[in-house]
Amino acid sequence: MIFLRFFLLFSLFSLAFSHEHLNSHHLGRPLIIEYSENVETQYKEFEEELRLQCTSWRFAVEANNLSPWKTIPQECADYVKDYMMGRAYIVDLERVSKEAGNYAKSVELSGDGKDIWVFDIDETLLSNLPYYAEHGYGLEVFGHVKFDKWVEKAMAPAIEPSLKLYEEVLGLGFKVILLTGRSERHRNFTIENLINAGFRDWHQLILRASDDHGKLATIYKSEKRSEMAKDGNRIIGNSGDQWSDLLGSQMSIRSFKLPNPMYYIP
Amino acid sequence: MIFLRFFLLFSLFSLAFSHEHLNSHHLGRPLIIEYSENVETQYKEFEEELRLQCTSWRFAVEANNLSPWKTIPQECADYVKDYMMGRAYIVDLERVSKEAGNYAKSVELSGDGKDIWVFDIDETLLSNLPYYAEHGYGLEVFGHVKFDKWVEKAMAPAIEPSLKLYEEVLGLGFKVILLTGRSERHRNFTIENLINAGFRDWHQLILRASDDHGKLATIYKSEKRSEMAKDGNRIIGNSGDQWSDLLGSQMSIRSFKLPNPMYYIP
Numbered sequence: 095m096i097f098l099r100f101f102l103l104f105s106l107f108s109l110a111f112s113h114e115h116l117n118s119h120h121l122g123r124p125l126i127i128e129y130s131e132n133v134e135t136q137y138k139e140f141e142e143e144l145r146l147q148c149t150s151w152r153f154a155v156e157a158n159n160l161s162p163w164k165t166i167p168q169e170c171a172d173y174v175k176d177y178m179m180g181r182a183y184i185v186d187l188e189r190v191s192k193e194a195g196n197y198a199k200s201v202e203l204s205g206d207g208k209d210i211w212v213f214d215i216d217e218t219l220l221s222n223l224p225y226y227a228e229h230g231y232g233l234e235v236f237g238h239v240k241f242d243k244w245v246e247k248a249m250a251p252a253i254e255p256s257l258k259l260y261e262e263v264l265g266l267g268f269k270v271i272l273l274t275g276r277s278e279r280h281r282n283f284t285i286e287n288l289i290n291a292g293f294r295d296w297h298q299l300i301l302r303a304s305d306d307h308g309k310l311a312t313i314y315k316s317e318k319r320s321e322m323a324k325d326g327n328r329i330i331g332n333s334g335d336q337w338s339d340l341l342g343s344q345m346s347i348r349s350f351k352l353p354n355p356m357y358y359i360p
Numbered sequence: 361m362i363f364l365r366f367f368l369l370f371s372l373f374s375l376a377f378s379h380e381h382l383n384s385h386h387l388g389r390p391l392i393i394e395y396s397e398n399v400e401t402q403y404k405e406f407e408e409e410l411r412l413q414c415t416s417w418r419f420a421v422e423a424n425n426l427s428p429w430k431t432i433p434q435e436c437a438d439y440v441k442d443y444m445m446g447r448a449y450i451v452d453l454e455r456v457s458k459e460a461g462n463y464a465k466s467v468e469l470s471g472d473g474k475d476i477w478v479f480d481i482d483e484t485l486l487s488n489l490p491y492y493a494e495h496g497y498g499l500e501v502f503g504h505v506k507f508d509k510w511v512e513k514a515m516a517p518a519i520e521p522s523l524k525l526y527e528e529v530l531g532l533g534f535k536v537i538l539l540t541g542r543s544e545r546h547r548n549f550t551i552e553n554l555i556n557a558g559f560r561d562w563h564q565l566i567l568r569a570s571d572d573h574g575k576l577a578t579i580y581k582s583e584k585r586s587e588m589a590k591d592g593n594r595i596i597g598n599s600g601d602q603w604s605d606l607l608g609s610q611m612s613i614r615s616f617k618l619p620n621p622m623y624y625i626p
Binding site: 146147149150151152153154156157158159160161181182185186189190193194196197349350351353 | 412413415416417418419420422423424425426427447448451452455456459460462463615616617619
């Protein structure tokens with residue numbers, strides 16, 4: 095490595111020097127090398143600016159500042175891929191799991207079995223990353239038919255930090271309700287997948303019935319939370335990767351937004 | 361530059377070579393150079409990890425995943441400073457202003473003068489960055505007395521992208537209501553500051569009255585929004601840097617969360 099660098103520098107050095115002789119009116123500065131350094135600098139600046147813009151976009155997603163969007167920005171395709179496949183996504187998942195766990199432990203439960211923790215499923219308990227890796231990490235427009243085929247494989251792995259939180263809240267005595275935008279006709283695949291991924295002992299699994307289709311997720315999930323509250327339940331915690339899992343009526347005392355820069359569900 | 365690099369490398373090269381002669385049992389590899397490269401690599405890895413952790417913390421702030429916090433994490437002091445003083449903060453402010461502006465333009469106003477846009481003041485319309493720059497960008501515990509003195513100077517500059525949005529929504533025919541956690545006794549200083557910074561023509565400026573002190577910001581601001589709604593107003597948009605500006609009852613149709621990693625108001 096050091097040899098290579100040495101010879102490379104030496105060659106560039108000689109080249110610059112010979113060049114200088116040919117262009118003596120150029121103030122004796124090694125222009126070729128300066129040019130190549132400029133290109134490198136410009137490329138780095140371009141990369142830095144792109145990272146800044148895509149980080150800013152991701153912040154806007156996570157802070158719920160964006161209008162409904164169908165696909166990730168084309169120029170952020172590599173950024174989103176790197177985020178999802180690298181340590182940053184895991185670090186973010188671990189942080190939200192830990193924060194939620196600390197909160198869960200801090201709550202004094204009534205002991206009447208009416209303290210509820212609501213979990214969304216996709217990108218909250220189960221990861222569809224193997225699917226999205228095949229479909230541009232959100233760069234492709236969402237395809238129901240293809241995604242349904244993936245759901246029916248029941249192969250989505252657990253999001254490990256969420257499984258940890260799940261077991262923690264169960265252990266603390268919360269009643270767990272799973273509230274998903276998946277269709278009722280996927281109930282058995284979903285149960286199979288959840289069990290294979292290590293989830294167990296939920297109190298209720300709520301999927302979209304036929305008259306829920308066509309409702310915005312925020313409306314559908316708010317309605318379901320209202321039903322929970324009517325039964326005298328207290329929604330103490332709610333974990334979801336979409337703001338439509340968390341906002342609306344009968345909001346949880348505290349909500350936890352898991353990261354998801356790949357898609358948006360209104 | 362090129363000369364310096366050349367001679368430095370050459371010196372290291374010679375040193376490594378001479379070292380190799382003294383340690384011939386060491387497989388002939390230039391250990392000193394490898395060591396110095398390791399230190400550099402380790403330092404870069406450490407810096408990269410710190411950046412990752414602090415970015416993750418900032419996400420948790422912006423996604424409202426954290427419990428009330430009093431100061432920024434010690435290890436993120438430089439990160440927060442760099443963010444606030446660099447381009448990233450400006451890019452984020454511009455994005456949220458642009459998104460809010462696009463939304464404002466998309467709304468069909470009733471024309472009865474009851475379409476409201478609510479703005480928070482501190483870190484939303486006015487920037488206290490000159491104050492926080494003197495107080496560790498959130499590393500110091502918030503000091504009411506010191507901050508009050510700053511408020512009474514009425515010198516906080518406008519957040520330019522917010523001023524742009526402010527003028528846009530005024531121009532579209534929204535009624536602007538300013539809803540701030542500042543105390544009623546700072547009304548005149550606040551008006552002076554707002555006008556000096558370029559803000560004008562607000563419909564109402566709501567500050568904390570004596571019986572609002574001690575209320576959580578979420579409660580106080582929800583109560584004030586409820587009063588607006590009772591008057592038949594429709595809260596179409598709400599801009600704030602704190603989740604306590606945006607959440608609670610009578611939430612706006614759409615809310616816009618401005619970035620603020622320096623402090624948290626529950």
